Amino acid sequence: MIIINSVKCLPPQNKPEPAEIHNCRPFLADGVAALPNARTFIALGQIAHQSAVKILGGKLPKARFAHLAEHRMPDGRILIDSYHCSRYNQNTGRLTAKMFDAVFARAVELAAG
Numbered sequence: 001m002i003i004i005n006s007v008k009c010l011p012p013q014n015k016p017e018p019a020e021i022h023n024c025r026p027f028l029a030d031g032v033a034a035l036p037n038a039r040t041f042i043a044l045g046q047i048a049h050q051s052a053v054k055i056l057g058g059k060l061p062k063a064r065f066a067h068l069a070e071h072r073m074p075d076g077r078i079l080i081d082s083y084h085c086s087r088y089n090q091n092t093g094r095l096t097a098k099m100f101d102a103v104f105a106r107a108v109e110l111a112a113g
Contacts, residue, residue, distance in 0.1 A: 004027075004028055004031035004032065005024070005027070005028070006021070006024060006025070006028050006043075006047055006048040006051035006052065007020060007021055007024045007047060007048075007051075008024050008027060009024070014086065014088075016047065021047060021050075021051060024051075025051055025054070025055065028051055028052070028055055029055050032052075032055050032056070038077070039076070039077050039078065039110075039111065040077070040078050040080065040107050040110045040111050041056065041077065041078070041079045041080070042079075042080050042081075042082055042103060042104070042107055043065075043079055043080070043081050043082065044082050044083075044084045044085055045082075045083065045084030045086075046065045046084075048084070049063075049065040049079070049081050050065070052079050053071065053073075053079065056073040056075075056077055056079060057073055057074045057075060058071060058073045058074065058079070063079070065081050066081055067081060067082055067083050067095070067099065067103075068080065068081065068082070068099070068102060068103060068106065069081045070106070070110075078110055080103055080106055080107055080110075081103075082095070082099075082100060082103040083095040083099070085100060
């Protein structure tokens with residue numbers, strides 16, 4: 001397992017500008033390219049989801065972000081969405097430990113084939 005950031009900064013109010021997201025995307029692409037045998041990816045948050053869909057060759061209108069949503073990319077790789085594990089999402093209950101565990105349990109299940 002490896003974590004690759006879709007945005008490599010901590011912008012004000014934790015909301016990166018579109019240009020920041022775009023500028024960081026090549027780093028994500030390089031990280032994914034370095035893992036040619038990886039078949040399952042997890043996006044932590046909507047920004048990561050959008051970048052991952054683009055990097056993996058999917059289409060955003062078809063691959064809508066939702067917690068625990070699964071998206072099969074054109075080459076068969078799978079992207080699983082999770083709410084971001086930020087302190088805010090944890091404190092508000094938007095993301096619970098059980099919900100977060102379910103995402104990784106599903107990824108392990110898919111990897112086992």
